[in-house]
Amino acid sequence: xxxxxxxxxxxxxxxxxxxxxxxxxxxxxxxxxxxxxxxxxxxxxxxxxxxxxxxxxxxxxxxxxxxxxxxxxxxxxxxxxxxxxxxxxxxxxxxxxxxxxxxxxxxxxxxxxxxxxxxxxxxxxxxxxxxxxxxxxxxxxxxxxxxxxxxxxxxxxxxxxxxxxxxxxxxxxxxxxxxxxxxxxxxxxxxxxxxxxxxxxxxxxxxxxxxxxxxxxxxxxxxxxxxxxxxxxxxxxxxxxxxxxxxxxxxxxxxxxxxxxxxxxxxxxxxxxxxxxxxxxxxxxxxxxxxxxxxxxxxxxxxxxxxxxxxxxxxxxxxxxxxxxxxxxxxxxxxxxxxxxxxxxxxxxxxxxxxxxxxxxxxxxxxxxxxxxxxxxxxxxxxxxxxxxxxxxxxxxxxxxxxxxxxxxxxxxxxxxxxxxxxxxxxxxxxxxxxxxxxxxxxxxxxxxxxxxxxxxxxx
Numbered sequence: 001x002x003x004x005x006x007x008x009x010x011x012x013x014x015x016x017x018x019x020x021x022x023x024x025x026x027x028x029x030x031x032x033x034x035x036x037x038x039x040x041x042x043x044x045x046x047x048x049x050x051x052x053x054x055x056x057x058x059x060x061x062x063x064x065x066x067x068x069x070x071x072x073x074x075x076x077x078x079x080x081x082x083x084x085x086x087x088x089x090x091x092x093x094x095x096x097x098x099x100x101x102x103x104x105x106x107x108x109x110x111x112x113x114x115x116x117x118x119x120x121x122x123x124x125x126x127x128x129x130x131x132x133x134x135x136x137x138x139x140x141x142x143x144x145x146x147x148x149x150x151x152x153x154x155x156x157x158x159x160x161x162x163x164x165x166x167x168x169x170x171x172x173x174x175x176x177x178x179x180x181x182x183x184x185x186x187x188x189x190x191x192x193x194x195x196x197x198x199x200x201x202x203x204x205x206x207x208x209x210x211x212x213x214x215x216x217x218x219x220x221x222x223x224x225x226x227x228x229x230x231x232x233x234x235x236x237x238x239x240x241x242x243x244x245x246x247x248x249x250x251x252x253x254x255x256x257x258x259x260x261x262x263x264x265x266x267x268x269x270x271x272x273x274x275x276x277x278x279x280x281x282x283x284x285x286x287x288x289x290x291x292x293x294x295x296x297x298x299x300x301x302x303x304x305x306x307x308x309x310x311x312x313x314x315x316x317x318x319x320x321x322x323x324x325x326x327x328x329x330x331x332x333x334x335x336x337x338x339x340x341x342x343x344x345x346x347x348x349x350x351x352x353x354x355x356x357x358x359x360x361x362x363x364x365x366x367x368x369x370x371x372x373x374x375x376x377x378x379x380x381x382x383x384x385x386x387x388x389x390x391x392x393x394x395x396x397x398x399x400x401x402x403x404x405x406x407x408x409x410x411x412x413x414x415x416x417x418x419x420x421x422x423x424x425x426x427x428x429x430x431x432x433x434x435x436x437x438x439x440x441x442x443x444x445x446x447x448x449x450x451x452x453x454x455x456x457x458x459x460x
Contacts, residue, residue, distance in 0.1 A: 017162075017211060018169035019046060020365065024157045025054045029131065034155065036120040036132040038110070041159035042295045042324060043240065044233055046211040047135040048108050050159070055104035059131070063094045067116060068109040077115040083127045086119065100129035107134040121150035137240070137294075160295065161209030161325040163365040164358070165442045168200055170218050185427045185440045185447070197439040198425070205354055206337055208327020209361075223337040230331045237296065251287035259297060259321050260333040263353040269302075269375070270321045281317075288321070298322045298360060303372035305385055305392035305415050310372050320373060322357045329357055348399070355399040355438065356383055359423055362441040363395075371395070376414070380407035388448060391418060395444070398424035403435055421447060 021039070028037055039047045055062035065073055076089045090105070091098045098105065110117050123132055162170070168177050176193055183189060190197075206226075207217050213229045216222065241252045258275045262268065272281045291297045302318035303310045323329045330339065335350055363371055363384065371384040374394065384395040394417060396408045403422045412420060412432075420433045421444060428435045434447040 017046065017049065017215070018166055018174075019050050019159070020163065020166065021050060021157055021159045022054060025050070025133075026058070028133075028155055028157065029058060031155075034128070034131070035124045035153060036134065036150075037155045037157065038120075038134045038136065039157050039159060040136065040295070042161070043137045043236060044210060044212060045159050045161050047159055048106075049211070051104075051106050051108075051133050051135055055106060055133075059104040060099070060102040061096060062104045062106060063090065063096045063098055064106045064108065065090065065094065066108040067112040069112075074113045074116075077113055077119060081115065081119045081122045083119070083122050083130075087127070087130070098130070100127075101131065103131065105130065105132045107132065108136075110134040110136045118150060121153040124150070124153040158295070160361070160365060161327075162211060162214055163209060163362055163442060164201065164204050164439065167204045167207075167209060167214060168197075170214050171200060173200070180440060180443065185436045185443065186429070194437075197437070201439045205326055205351075205358060206330060206339070208325040208330070210325055210327060213327055226327075227331065227337060230327050234328060234331060248287065251284055252291060255284060255288055255291060256296070257332065259323055260329055260353070263320070263322065263329075263357065264333070264349050268320045268353075268381070270319055296324055298324065298364065298370055300360065300370060300373050300384070302375055303385055303392075305374055305394070305411075305417070308387065308390070308392060310385065310387045310392060314372055318375065322360050324361065326354050326358050326361065329354055351399045352397075356397045359395075359397045359438070359441050360384065363444070366442050366444070374411060376407075376410060380410040382407050382411045388445065393417060393419050393421060393448075395421045395423065398422060399438075401425045403430075408433075419448060 025037075025039075028034060039051060041047050052062065052064065055064075067073055073093060076086055076093065079085075087098055097103070107116060117134075120132065120134070123130060165177055173196075176190075176197075180190060203217065206223070207213050208230065210230065210233055212233070213226050216225045216229050238253065238256070241249045241256075254275050262270055262274055272279045272284050275284055288297075288299075292299050298321070300320045300322065301314040301316060303314045307313040323332070330337075333350060333354075339350060360371070363386070367386070371386045374382045374385050382394045383397045386393050386395060392415070394408060394411050394415075396405045398405070401424060403424050403426050405422065408420060408422065411417075418432060422433055422435045423438055423441055423444070424435065425438060426435050427437050427440075436444055436447060
């Protein structure tokens, strides 16, 4: 474990932008059962940058090939999918030597050449000694036509926007993160740095985790530049609706634009009727699923904690929808960049929704799974419920220092869980309730004694 930890922290201090997916790439490279890799993710989440940095650090050379607008490259895959011929022509095209195990071949924007996507099957079957990693937006890879996706013949890693841990690293807080990874939230060692962490969290809730927005902040400390970057990303996503979507662009846009408004309502259950007056689920659910598959939104289903496993008994008709990035959430909601520091009337509702969205994204990044939520006949709602160690654990989110929760109290009376979690600006324990600061959300599993040590070691 320590050898792996040293490799990771060596990477952290070598590059400005640390990504958790780097660890997954290391595991992929060293696997005896390695297949061609597809690094998936929403547009502009840093896939290409990470693959190049990974290749430069771990291979003798990198052959980078971008399919977008590259007719010469696309032509190589037209005649047939003979991997020997393709490799020879790729070496000529790139003017680089391609050696098994020593060269990382990067296929970027692979969705622009569906035959290249299909060819991964033959690379796996006939030339597994070559290391091939592909980057492509989920929007494009999902819709790549007319050739078939190589199911079972590729490894897949999904990236999202930067997490808060990655944001801290980008802001020069590597030593602080290293200590947080090794300690529990109640450890007094971190207390002197509380104000610094709270400031960084406020900025993360404002900026979000899109790498271009984060680097605009890190390099220039100009929030107006950050807003301009995020606005352009939103426009690019909306253009992609028309470029790749099989569903009605109007339906996609209506659902996409409704998410911030629906999350700020007291009842956060997603209502198709709030997307468009008179709309029914059957009219819009295909477009909703398209946005989920594209990685732009997350669907959190309602579940009964008394019925395990949660995924098997979740209620698909009652769910909440969140955005993949809180910076995008803020801009789509029309919130000024100072919202996190203000106390104007109505802001608390928006803060609560964005903080809840932030915690969800952190949980997905850490656990690779979307949690559930619990609602009791319209009277009470616990923000999230996770299944861990064969138990259902309620997770309540608060945007400030107050941790009282009528909904969580009702949950405790009804289900009598062994453990419950409140994520807020406070830390400590109150009986079975464990309190974790918002700025430590990525380490939530460390609160659970039986699995905490393993969960921590899995991420370092």
